[in-house]
Amino acid sequence: MSNCAAANGAVDALSELKALSKIIQDSISSIEASLASKNTEFPSPYTSISVESEAARMQPEVDRACALIISAAYQLINSVRSPRLTLIVVGTLYTLSAALGVAAAANVAEVLREAGPNGAHVIEIARASNIDPSKLARVLRLLATNHIFVEVVPDVFAHNRISSCLDTGKSVKAILDSPETKHVDTVGSVAGVGHVTDEAMKSGGYLQEALFDQKFARSQEPNETALNIAFDTKLPVWEWYEQKGNEHRRQRFGIAMEGTKQAVPPNAILEGFDWKDLNEDAVVVDVGGGIGSQSMTLAQNHSHLRFVVQDRDPVVKDAVQFWDGQLPGALKSGKVTLQAHDFFAPQPVRNASVFLLRNIMHDWSDKYCLHILRHLRDAAAPNTRLLVVDSLILYACEDDDSVKGIPGAERSVPPKPLLPNMGHVATVPYHGDIQMMELLNGKERTLKQMKELMERTGWNVVQVHQSLAFSAAKVIGVPA
Numbered sequence: 235m236s237n238c239a240a241a242n243g244a245v246d247a248l249s250e251l252k253a254l255s256k257i258i259q260d261s262i263s264s265i266e267a268s269l270a271s272k273n274t275e276f277p278s279p280y281t282s283i284s285v286e287s288e289a290a291r292m293q294p295e296v297d298r299a300c301a302l303i304i305s306a307a308y309q310l311i312n313s314v315r316s317p318r319l320t321l322i323v324v325g326t327l328y329t330l331s332a333a334l335g336v337a338a339a340a341n342v343a344e345v346l347r348e349a350g351p352n353g354a355h356v357i358e359i360a361r362a363s364n365i366d367p368s369k370l371a372r373v374l375r376l377l378a379t380n381h382i383f384v385e386v387v388p389d390v391f392a393h394n395r396i397s398s399c400l401d402t403g404k405s406v407k408a409i410l411d412s413p414e415t416k417h418v419d420t421v422g423s424v425a426g427v428g429h430v431t432d433e434a435m436k437s438g439g440y441l442q443e444a445l446f447d448q449k450f451a452r453s454q455e456p457n458e459t460a461l462n463i464a465f466d467t468k469l470p471v472w473e474w475y476e477q478k479g480n481e482h483r484r485q486r487f488g489i490a491m492e493g494t495k496q497a498v499p500p501n502a503i504l505e506g507f508d509w510k511d512l513n514e515d516a517v518v519v520d521v522g523g524g525i526g527s528q529s530m531t532l533a534q535n536h537s538h539l540r541f542v543v544q545d546r547d548p549v550v551k552d553a554v555q556f557w558d559g560q561l562p563g564a565l566k567s568g569k570v571t572l573q574a575h576d577f578f579a580p581q582p583v584r585n586a587s588v589f590l591l592r593n594i595m596h597d598w599s600d601k602y603c604l605h606i607l608r609h610l611r612d613a614a615a616p617n618t619r620l621l622v623v624d625s626l627i628l629y630a631c632e633d634d635d636s637v638k639g640i641p642g643a644e645r646s647v648p649p650k651p652l653l654p655n656m657g658h659v660a661t662v663p664y665h666g667d668i669q670m671m672e673l674l675n676g677k678e679r680t681l682k683q684m685k686e687l688m689e690r691t692g693w694n695v696v697q698v699h700q701s702l703a704f705s706a707a708k709v710i711g712v713p714a
């Protein structure tokens with residue numbers, strides 16, 4: 235058809251399919267070579283997840299090859315599948331999110347772990363949550379069809395590698411005895427599934443209404459969003475979390491932030507910034523630090539640093555349990571301080587070596603980010619550094635206007651015919667972008683947009699650390 239974009243070189247269809255499959259084949263060969271040289275194995279889809287079994291994927295060259303395979307394979311699927319069918323598949327993807335949410339809420343993963351490798355009949359699985367087995371079977375079958383769980387024989391389900399990540403590690407009895415503390419002392423990825431398949435997905439159902447509403451459409455306010463329509467509230471999400479009846483959601487969200495570490499190399503915060511070069515007792519202020527999951531990783535790896543984790547008062551209270559459980563003594567020793575602080579008020583810490591803002595800028599529209607950054611600039615000493623950790627969004631096309639000249643700002647270009655932003659493998663930050671819009675009128679930004687906000691508030695960008703993963707890119711600023 236003549237009115238389709240002639241983008242990406244517009245080669246003939248079969249040549250494009252061959253180019254994509256060559257990317258896949260070359261990447262598999264590269265994985266094979268890397269693993270042979272390090273004597274490691276690629277994890278089977280039928281083994282449970284563990285830190286050790288993810289070792290292969292943690293090798294940068296394997297990670298890069300996996301990224302190319304994911305993008306090329308997804309592009310290949312969309313090239314060969316009927317386009318009308320693709321729209322139906324994408325339009326009904328919410329059923330997959332809903333099914334995942336049900337499986338997590340019904341503690342299916344914990345039941346199956348306790349049942350062992352042969353799995354369990356759906357009647358037994360459903361008993362633990364007292365839900366209808368025939369309906370649960372359909373939910374699990376949709377998931378198994380999408381490679382989450384395995385249907386071993388009709389109506390009998392067992393774990394695979396992906397479904398094993400839905401396991402909190404707690405016993406079914408412990409969860410049923412205290413459902414409200416299901417996520418406490420877990421790695422947080424199941425809490426993350428709960429967050430995205432509950433308040434986030436439900437808000438997403440009202441995105442059209444929010445974007446076409448005359449008042450909400452161009453709003454920068456955090457309480458004029460799809461979430462406000464979905465949950466019939468006038469409160470911004472943070473205050474809504476603090477309402478009676480929402481305690482479990484607030485606590486789950488805090489633990490879900492700990493879980494975001496699992497979506498990237500778990501120690502991603504350690505990379506791209508010279509933490510070890512900071513002086514003994516240098517103060518890192520984790521602004522809007524949640525329960526302090528990033529500071530926790532830093533404290534566990536850099537014992538010479540001090541941390542002030544700031545957040546809203548109820549979150550700071552949740553944080554005490556987290557620190558006492560994971561790093562006993564840190565609070566008592568004074569190495570770590572938890573502080574209730576509103577980042578729209580003047581910053582009380584004036585001797586910070588680092589102001590860390592992780593997953594904060596993306597929560598807020600430009601108007602509010604400028605306030606946050608100005609308060610930090612006002613409290614900065616000459617040698618204070620601002621470390622913004624967020625996703626950096628790329629256009630889905632080539633971008634001649636991108637930032638140049640700052641160390642780390644240049645991006646490598648993927649082989650054609652992959653999209654310049656790498657396509658599907660980089661999709662999570664784009665999901666996050668829409669999620670920020672639904673929940674808060676926030677957004678993920680390009681490096682150029684981030685740099686502009688920092689410069690308008692007296693911060694010069696001096697270094698960038700790129701990452702395709704969600705919330706793992708770093709932008710480092712110094713006082714101008």
Ligand SMILES: C[S@@+](CC[C@H](N)C(=O)[O-])C[C@H]1O[C@@H](n2cnc3c(N)ncnc32)[C@H](O)[C@@H]1O
Nearest residue numbers: 472491522523524545546549575576577592593
């Ligand atoms: C997306 S979470 C990020 C948490 C943490 N930085 C991390 O990456 O794990 C955003 C945090 O900002 C906090 N927050 C929201 N409004 C705030 C405010 N006005 N002052 C301080 N913290 C706030 C929320 O309670 C939440 O913990």
